[in-house]
Amino acid sequence: MDTTLHDPLIGALLDGRYRVEQRLAVGGMATVYRGTDTRLDRVVALKVMHPALAADAAFTSRFIREAKAVARLSHPNVVNVFDQGADGSCVFLAMEYVPGCTLRDVLRDRGALSVRAALDILEPVLAALGAAHRAGLVHRDVKPENVLITDAGLVKVADFGLVRTVATVAADTGGPAGATPAGTVIGSVSYLSPEQIRQQPADPRSDVYACGIVLYEMLTGRKPHSGDSPAQIVYRHLGEDVPPPSLAVPGLPRELDAVVAAATARDPGRRPYDAVELLAVLQRLRRDLDPALLDAEPPASTRPTPQYPANEATAMLPALPPDGGPPFGGPLPGGRAPGGPVPGSSAAPEHTSVLELPSDLVMPQSRAYDETAEFAGLPAPARRSRRGPVTVAVLTALVVVVGLATWLLSGALYATTPSVLGMDRPAAAARLQSAGLSASFTEAFSETVPRGQVVESDPGPGARARKDHPVTVVLSRGPERIAVPTVAGRAVDEARRRLTDAGLSPGTVSEDFSDSIPQGSVIRTDPAAGRELARETPVSLVVSKGPAPLPVPQVVGVPVDDAQAQLTDEGFTVRISPDQVFSDTVEAGSVASQDPDDRAGPGATVTLTVSKGPQVFPVPDVRGRSEADATATLRAAGFQVRALRLNPFGTPVVRNQNPGGGDQQPKGATITIVLL
Structure with missing residues (x-):
């Protein structure tokens, strides 16, 4: 059943400009409609806040202020905000209308994606978020429902309705950034970062966490944390690490496990600093992966099922109590004590496992997983050989010597590349020099990184680099124009x-x-x-289309010679039609008609048709006839009749007529008959 038929906003004209035409989606904070900007005659998306939220003056004020901040963010992968307004109780945004589908639609239809497809979607998402992060904005509600894919394949990030400026994130509420209003958390529970749940300040790393969840979902076709209630999912975010995608989809590159692990670290300090850093890592990973791995199709087990989750709406949830007690006023999952592990969890909340990352993919402030806890089923280590004590001692000494030599040589030849992303040239050179490395600078265009700042480095942040080889540092030339x-x-x-x-x-x-x-x-x-x-x-x-047409002088009724001279003086070419016509209104020798008669291009030909004057016909001779007979005959010939009766007695007949019979007269002329 079409529920939009019962929506009172359908057909309404907001702010005297935006006509609401069709309801597209309903979220936790607003309803989105397709509409038309009647002033500019273009299709727009109208996001109308729910009345309960619009009635809150503080919430509305912040919504308007943050909408203005997003409107200043211009990026090809961000849905543009055109206008903001209010109409009575309706507070709305007018945004770019993006025909196509959401990433949620794609996951619901296809399940897990290939590595290439997942990166093709996530990279523009990170580019958009990177632009927001470098502008001091945090999205705070990244999820597949807010990733739009146009019919042409362009990826755009939508719904910056929860966006916050980092500088004012705490000033709005007088408390932690994650709570809006005090005592609540706004967001989508499957993608909330631990610091948002704990009402700690949300910064770009909170968006990085959500992007890691989205990447996991694209690679596996499922969410990493599930539960029978929002409370269970919340506690899994707090108490469990996101498992490696390769556990769900065997054969996925271990490098992707490392990326997901770093992006979804429960400690924000161990994640990439912002979306720009995560994007740089993914781009380098893509270059190094085998094309066969990039394009490998996921197994059939990752295809969607009829129970695949529906769209997850943004919701306002009660915040986690400061003492770690149960949220939402209910018991902890499984009846466990506050702060304890979720039933079925492989790690306690305070435990952080360790997974050895590829040497060229170590990211700043990242962590991974414990192979013994998360990779059960992998081949067990070889059993120790039962050799004699002497052999064991010799081998131990050899291992120590080789390890010490390797460590010394490694420290002399190699250094860990520090992160220089976003720095200017002098700062980047000084940072590398302090790490014992030199720099080689190049430039490249960037839509997201300001001119003169570092876009990427090779080797990347956290990677091992030879001290005798300069680190290639790419400086932004700003947007290519x-x-x-x-x-x-x-x-x-x-x-x-x-x-x-x-x-x-x-x-x-x-x-x-x-x-x-x-x-x-x-x-x-x-x-x-x-x-x-x-x-x-x-x-x-x-x-x-050539010169603009000029007005053609009106010369109908003008003698043909005068008409020709007038048109020639105006720059037109004159042609006299060889066929003349009768005219009851134009005398002979004058112009009866012209073509064209309104406008024509400079030098155009104007054709004149000359009048032969009125057409004449012979007058019937009606002398000797009765008045009735004479009148009928003359009228049948096309003439008017005027009778003069000189003898009122007897039966008079026509004695005379003027003009006389046989004369030539134009049709409609009056013939006078004299009756005696």
Whole structure:
């Protein structure tokens, strides 16, 4: 049943501008509609806060302030915010409408994705979040429902409704950043980071945690933490590490286990600093992985089931009590004591297991898993050989000597690469020098990292690097911008080719009049020539239809010679039609009609048709006839009749008529008859 039929907002006009047309989704904080901006005639998405939240003045004020902060964030992978307004009790945002589907739809239809597909989706998500993080914003509600995939395959991050500025995150509530309002946590329980649950400040690493959960879900087709109630899921976030994806999908690269482990570390200090750092690691991992591993299809066991979770709405949940007691006013899962492990958990809350990460994928502030706890079923270590004490002593001494030599040589030749992401050139060089390394600088364009700051390094943060080899440090040149080439006066095909060669995308083609540009050639571009745009930005072409038409002088009824002179003086070419026509209104020798008679291009030909005057017909001779007979005859011939009765007695007949019979008269002329 279509529930939108009962939605009172359908058909409403918000703020006198936005017409609500169709309900798209209902979340924990707002309802999203498709609508039309009647002022600009474009389709928009309208996010309308639930009335209960809109009635809270403090919540509404923060919602408006944070919406303005997001509106200043311009990134190709972020859903744009166009406008914010209020109409009575409706507080709403007007946003970019993105036709397509959500990542949740993809996971529900397909289950687990290939590694390449998962990275193709997560990398633009991280690019969008990285731009927000570097702008001082935290999303706080990253989940598959908020990842939109357009029909053309473009990935966009939506619903910054919980976004907070890092600088004001505590000032809004007078307390911890995770609580809004005091004593509650807003978010999607499956993706909440431990610090959000504990009402500790949420920063970019909270979004990194959610991205790690999303990556796990894309690789395995399931969420890492499940439970019969939100409370159970909350305590699994607090008390359990996210398991390696390769346990659920054998054959996944162990490097991805390391990435998921680092991103979902329960201690924020052990995660990548922000989405930019995590993106750099994933991009390096992609380059190093075998294409066969990237494109391997997940097993059939990861396909979705009919019980696959529905969309998870953003919810306002009671916060975790400070003493670690049960949230939501209920008992702890399984009746356990506060702070104890979740039943079935392989690790106590305070235990952090260790997984040896690949040497070139060690990330700053990251941790992994205990192989003995999480990788049961792997081959057991070889049993110690039962040799004599002498042999054991010799081997032990040899191991110690070799290990010591290796350690000394390693310390002399290698160093751990520190993180220099986001630093400027002098700071990065000094940071590397303090670690015993040198730097080699290059530059590359970046849409997310400001000019002059470090985009990435090779080897990356945490990796081992030889001290005699410089670390390649890539500095941002800022966003790549391309000047629109000048294509005015050129043919459309050539103009398209020049735009493509410059790195831009030919857009729509429209037409306009031009007195100087020949018909079929380009008049101008939109945006104008010289405007600097991002690569692949569409540029529209305006093509000439030739000169604009001029008003043609009206010469109907003017003598033909005078009409021809008047038109020639206005710049038109005159043609006299060889066929003349009768006209009851224009005298002979004057213009009866002209073509065209309104507007024509400069120099256009105007055809004049000359009048032969009114068409004449012979007048019937009705003398000697009765009045009735004479009148009927003349009217049948197309004439009007006027009778003069000179003898009122007897039966008079027509004695005379004027004009006389046989005369030529135009149709409709009046014939006077005299009756005696």
